[in-house]
Amino acid sequence: MPQAPPDAGPDAPSTPPAPPVLEVENLSIRYGDVSALRNVSLSVHEHEIFGIIGPANSGKTSFLKTLNRMDRFESHMRVEGHIRFLGRDVRAWRNVYALRQHIGVVFPLPVGLPLSIYDNVALSPRLRGVTDRRELDVIVERCLTRAALWDEVKDRLDSLGSLLSGGQQQRLTIARALSQDPALLLLDEFSIAVDPVTTMRIEDVLKELRKEMTIIMVTNLVQQARRLADRTAFFLTGDCVEIGRTDDLFEGKVKDPRTYDYILGRFG
Amino acid sequence: MFKATELNLRNEQREKRWRLLFLLMALLLILPVLIILILLVYRGGPVISWSFLFEFPRNGMTEGGIFPALLGTIFLVVVALVFSVPLGVAAAVYLSEYAPDNWLTRTINLAIINLAGVPSIVHALFGVGAFVLFFEFGTSILAASLTLGIMTLPVVIVATRESLQAVPHAFREACWALGATRWQTIRRIVLPNAVSGILTGIILEVSRTAGETAPIMFTGAAFFVPFLPESVYDQTMALSLHLYTISTQVTGVPEDLPFGVALVLIGIVLSMNALSIAFRVYLRNKKKW
Numbered sequence: 001m002p003q004a005p006p007d008a009g010p011d012a013p014s015t016p017p018a019p020p021v022l023e024v025e026n027l028s029i030r031y032g033d034v035s036a037l038r039n040v041s042l043s044v045h046e047h048e049i050f051g052i053i054g055p056a057n058s059g060k061t062s063f064l065k066t067l068n069r070m071d072r073f074e075s076h077m078r079v080e081g082h083i084r085f086l087g088r089d090v091r092a093w094r095n096v097y098a099l100r101q102h103i104g105v106v107f108p109l110p111v112g113l114p115l116s117i118y119d120n121v122a123l124s125p126r127l128r129g130v131t132d133r134r135e136l137d138v139i140v141e142r143c144l145t146r147a148a149l150w151d152e153v154k155d156r157l158d159s160l161g162s163l164l165s166g167g168q169q170q171r172l173t174i175a176r177a178l179s180q181d182p183a184l185l186l187l188d189e190f191s192i193a194v195d196p197v198t199t200m201r202i203e204d205v206l207k208e209l210r211k212e213m214t215i216i217m218v219t220n221l222v223q224q225a226r227r228l229a230d231r232t233a234f235f236l237t238g239d240c241v242e243i244g245r246t247d248d249l250f251e252g253k254v255k256d257p258r259t260y261d262y263i264l265g266r267f268g
Numbered sequence: 269m270f271k272a273t274e275l276n277l278r279n280e281q282r283e284k285r286w287r288l289l290f291l292l293m294a295l296l297l298i299l300p301v302l303i304i305l306i307l308l309v310y311r312g313g314p315v316i317s318w319s320f321l322f323e324f325p326r327n328g329m330t331e332g333g334i335f336p337a338l339l340g341t342i343f344l345v346v347v348a349l350v351f352s353v354p355l356g357v358a359a360a361v362y363l364s365e366y367a368p369d370n371w372l373t374r375t376i377n378l379a380i381i382n383l384a385g386v387p388s389i390v391h392a393l394f395g396v397g398a399f400v401l402f403f404e405f406g407t408s409i410l411a412a413s414l415t416l417g418i419m420t421l422p423v424v425i426v427a428t429r430e431s432l433q434a435v436p437h438a439f440r441e442a443c444w445a446l447g448a449t450r451w452q453t454i455r456r457i458v459l460p461n462a463v464s465g466i467l468t469g470i471i472l473e474v475s476r477t478a479g480e481t482a483p484i485m486f487t488g489a490a491f492f493v494p495f496l497p498e499s500v501y502d503q504t505m506a507l508s509l510h511l512y513t514i515s516t517q518v519t520g521v522p523e524d525l526p527f528g529v530a531l532v533l534i535g536i537v538l539s540m541n542a543l544s545i546a547f548r549v550y551l552r553n554k555k556k557w
């Protein structure tokens with residue numbers, strides 16, 4: 001298991017630090033007059049699972065949206081600050097489509113596209129221009145296997161992805177995100193519509209995936225953050241209250257008492 | 269045990285009465301359609317024969333067939349479709365998928381609503397001014413079809429836009445997140461799932477186009493043309509105008525003849541509808557979410 005890098009600081013170890021996959025500086029998000037996020041700065045390192053917890057309306061989804069520049073589709077969403085992905089400002093990427101291909105996204109509610117299971121997973125490679133059927137076959141099988149769905153659907157790849165059960169669709173969504181071969185995977189409350197057993201299976205999948213990619217996981221289950229995340233950030237009504245090693249936070253070593261209150265469920 | 273209260277019973281009574289009322293209204297609605305159809309088949313049916321469909325009118329249109337009018341109507345409808353379907357679908361795709369919510373978009377939407385409300389005779393006059401005179405197409409199939417096309421454009425646009433909007437937004441977001449452009453998303457996800465709605469728009473258009481008289485009588489359709497149209501620059505006969513002519517303008521027409529013409533006209537519309545409905549059912553069985 002890769003070592004969770006410590007919070008960068010003056011007393012960071014002298015081993016050459018891997019450059020962060022994602023650096024966010026003074027990020028603020030507004031919807032018209034409503035401020036959704038204020039002055040968030042954080043960095044996410046390679047092969048890290050970075051958890052984000054916080055009650056509803058704390059700006060977690062809005063944060064994720066800005067990372068792959070989905071804010072472009074919301075006409076009244078204003079983003080300020082800097083986001084560097086793989087060392088480059090996300091606004092300086094040659095085009096947003098190339099950027100988005102490097103960032104996989106899993107939404108809270110499973111979205112099986114109204115295509116066959118096969119086509120769901122093959123969509124992203126096809127958008128990139130892969131047309132060779134054998135190559136696609138390989139990608140589809142590999143991604144479905146890694147998303148722990150292959151055994152359940154291998155005999156009916158031609159049936160509609162949108163007709164799978166909710167838990168299966170969520171794994172299909174993950175397979176689809178994996179087919180992008182992303183450097184960064186964004187998960188937004190992925191277990192909200194999924195039963196506990198499937199949730200555990202997906203969590204196991206994520207533990208495997210971290211060897212190959214970096215994961216940012218927004219979750220409404222604090223225990224899920226505890227199980228998976230190396231470091232966790234606590235967002236509260238648009239402020240990033242605290243970022244720390246997950247173990248520290250859950251042991252009560254917090255800078256802001258509100259974080260621990262939230263973790264213990266003592267929150268109003 | 270629960271007992272139904274006075275109020276429960278009264279509500280149940282009311283419920284039954286309202287239900288009956290709505291049912292009656294619905295039945296009332298199909299009554300005229302049924303009467304028209306029965307009448308047409310009863311009186312027009314015997315008129316229809318092979319020679320009626322495939323011969324020219326004779327004897328000042330009191331005898332013979334309706335072939336040039338039948339062919340003319342099909343010709344007019346097809347050319348109108350060729351013009352208005354691509355234009356209407358493209359406009360609807362823009363309005364639904366690309367247009368930002370600003371004053372320009374709102375103005376265009378308003379214009380479409382108003383265009384749908386313009387009486388057909390006004391469209392006819394526009395057609396004369398624009399296509400017959402200004403573009404110098406003369407009274408021709410082209411001018412008539414363009415007029416029909418413009419008249420039915422709002423129907424296509426509105427139906428297409430509605431069916432595009434019916435495709436869940438989450439599908440688009442999921443596709444964009446994969447790095448797809450708007451166009452890739454439209455082509456791979458949105459349009460395939462909106463086809464059946466678009467077809468509905470086209471059905472409606474066909475029905476209206478085939479039956480219209482006013483927009484074509486000044487722009488390209490003639491009472492009588494002794495030859496078949498060979499290009500879009502020719503004049504043509506049309507079923508709707510032919511029906512109007514033999515019912516009101518010509519004397520000595522056998523009483524049942526107009527019924528036959530009307531039956532053919534309705535037959536064209538209905539069979540086109542049936543075809544598209546079959547196609548829709550086929551598509552719906554293939555796609556689902």
Ligand SMILES: Nc1ncnc2c1ncn2[C@@H]1O[C@H](COP(=O)(O)OP(=O)(O)OP(=O)(O)O)[C@@H](O)[C@H]1O
Binds near residue numbers: 034035
């Ligand atoms: N498309 C939008 N238009 C306007 N305001 C929005 C939009 N999306 C989010 N907001 C506002 O931004 C704020 C933060 O919302 P966000 O969805 O980021 O919260 P969240 O932390 O993801 O909450 P939840 O846990 O319920 O998903 C809220 O006040 C919300 O009303």
Ligand SMILES: [Mg+2]
Binds near residue numbers: 060
């Ligand atoms: Mg959210």
